[in-house]
Amino acid sequence: MLDVSLPDIRDLVRRRRPGYSLEAPFYTSQAVFDLDLEAIFDRHWIFVGVEPDVPEPGDYVTVGIGRQSIVIVRDDDNEVRAFHNLCRHRGARLLHEERGSVGNIVCRYHHWAYDLTGALLHAEHMGESFDRSCHGLVPVHLRNLEGLLFVCLADEPPADFDAMAATMAPFIAPHDLRHCKVAHRMDLIEEGNWKLTMENNRECYHCSNHPELGLSFFPPSFGFDPADISPEQAAEIAAYEAAKESFRARWAACGLPVGPIEDLVTRPTGFRTERLVLSGAGESQTMSTKIACRKLLGSFTEPKLGGLHFWTQPNSWHHFMSDHTVHFSAIPLSPERTLVRTWWLVHRDAVEGVDYDLERLTEVWIATNAQDGELVGYTQAGVRSKAYRPGPYSPFTESLVDAFTTWYVRRLSAHLGIADEPGCRAA
Template structure:
């Protein structure tokens, strides 16, 4: 399959429908997605709460591409390709940690926290260390969240910074800590994982824990048939909490009310953390859903922020990385029980894993053809797929120019 085949598949998709089979199953389509989508988008890489001190680092994968984010001695955060300038070994395996400097595990080339090459033994006298620093990756910080972009010229992020900052501000992410992180292997294409995560058509029967607090019957983008939205908007206005909506074609954010009788997005519908991130209104403030294409959604509530990120690994394998952030002063075993905190989204993830894997098995069938989305129940899934097709088409045009 060449780029002409990719273009033909994109053109073959009926409007309002899912994608042709080859875009969910093909090795060439997977390589295309890495270059066209993940290589040209702003990606949520983590949170400032994960690398608070100089020397802290966060090592992440963007598909097959390793990236390292460092907290410098000057307080700045910088991102680099996690590839030694000698023979390419990664400097730090995926995860987080603390270093005074980066030492390549292969031949001990040594880098400062600002990416400069400090030492490279047994090189010739005319070797120029200043020409062999780590290659930078674009990084932006927005209200405690860290975004990276691999592209040489990244998309404009001004509107997101302007409009997402006030929505996230009440959740005080700069004073959060990572309470827990999990990685779930899903045997499904990353787009199927994200399509599932962009709709709640399946929630009534598929997510009993989530359905206790999440308004699963709202249509489109949290449209309510009664006066629920108006009452919620008035209450948030009284508290001085913005609700949105805000966004562009590649991101969106909106605060919404939880079900009547619940105050928290938890299995019980009640708070699972005593030390709240936002205590306005006694913490009864619903949830801020913020989602970034291609591979992320988050829920920021009064007690925690939950972040879901889908990392493509192969045409039919995706790693779902989930993070729970709570107030930095909240003490595990005192202010929260970890199993209680994580139960709702862990169960939801496991249920979604089965849905996505079943979806992949069916898409593999010779009987599969693209099916129509429900405008009321799958509007955000349609939005995601439309964005994907437009982004892919733009990339193809740029290659052809």
């Protein structure tokens, strides 16, 4: 497929039709992909990891976002910091592994050494006039939301993160991620554009493809057409509403905020949260719908607390239960490839094989991720077709997909200076 020019992209943005999927170049074009990196991933708060990834001083992880490599490290004062992963001498990559532990950060090329606050400690043969204080590592903006790590590559990041964090902290804090550990992490490459990954995540119209995940949800929670309800569906809806009342009493007794709170479209750091009813035993997203880890999180003593979901624009989704949490980050690799990274967290004192079985803990989302990756691949193959035209979203099950694509087009509009266009006004 021929690529598009910047004027073409402006036209695509201007004629975006609310309530419909995006035109094909948004999913296939190298020029659009490059603009996505510049306008979205270089300028917004990107979810990149969890605090338990760096549990001890000196522990680090490296994260790639487009052409940028970032180091996230815990310093000797237990503060988590982020830096560009390059030496201030001649730009060599500093840390080459995905994760590890260091005393200081030392460049392999000419052995410039930095401490864990980013200060340059040692640089040979630079002369008496050389000022080490001017050559520390380049910092990256980092925010730690109750154990969730977000970075922003912009010189001036969106100022709305702190307001979002203040809203979300009471929802997340009871799960006490800072006292969790990473039980498992997994990388999956989806053969599709990152926006298709996110669109797929923002709806459950397709959730009949997820029999494992479906065990823990009432079908009406996926959405339904109120004008087309069978007697069987009516019974399911009644059971769902009764379960919601029961769970609301449990949540109130535990002092847990419920939501929903939704601000997905108009702000740069769009987000949504809601505490969810789970079916069956109602405890966790497992094949049995019971907890997978006997050591509950935080100060929880009640396992049957359903789940909390949390989304952020542009690239994350999260599920919190009483016994474990699951976190997802989508990072674009190319116009048609996306990295989906998943973390499973349990209480840091939980012992594998005693308090939890790793297969039981992870099997639902390992299966669901694979199914979603396949569906995204099907869609990517379809949008390459010359027959593809944007299709309508269901108003009952895909309104949140429309919210994502509307947010995305508005952010491109803001970046490109396009304003006052129907459906794509810059926020």
